[in-house]
Amino acid sequence: MPSLIQNPYLDIIARALAVYFFMIIAIRIFGKKELAQLSVIDLVFILLISNAVQNAMVGPDTSLSGGLIAAAALFAANFTLKKVLYKNKPLSSLIQGESILLIYKGVINKKNCQEAEITLDELAAAVREHGSKDPTQVDLAMLEVDGNISVISNDFNKKTIVTHPKRHKLKGRLIQN
Secondary structure: OOOOOOOHHHHHHHHHHHHHHHHHHHHHHHOOHHHHOOOHHHHHHHHHHHHHHHHHHHOOOOOHHHHHHHHHHHHHHHHHHHHHHHHOHHHHHHHHOOOEEEEEOOEEOHHHHHHOOOOHHHHHHHHHHOOOOOHHHEEEEEEOOOOOEEEEEHHHHOOOEEOOOOOOOOOOOOEEO
């Protein structure tokens, strides 16, 4: 298919930006859970997607300059979009979404978990990764806009005891935070 833009460099920039915005929309549609919880399948998918869209970005120009122009356009678009999203909360919420409450005071919000497509096993694993034994000990768990699950538990109210292994004077003594 012939390009609508006659200048080959502007054509590369337009193609790169089209792919960039398509990928942002696609990731937004398919959910933020995937961003922070990449499995082997997800990693392979991302690698294949990047390979699949490469030609769409640079077209017939596979030269170094074509690749650098596409990369520069992507960096510029990413920088600009981050600045715009920082200053425009409604647009940021539309593109990035908002944090989702998963657990509040030990009670799992099953409706929100279902909407975010997070299984109870995945939520329990995230709780354990943050040092709590089970969700009933969690004060607050949120699915953040970046796909991470933040957990605040009752355990934070307790004193942490750490033994410093490198100093003989401190060995065996308790240090309280």
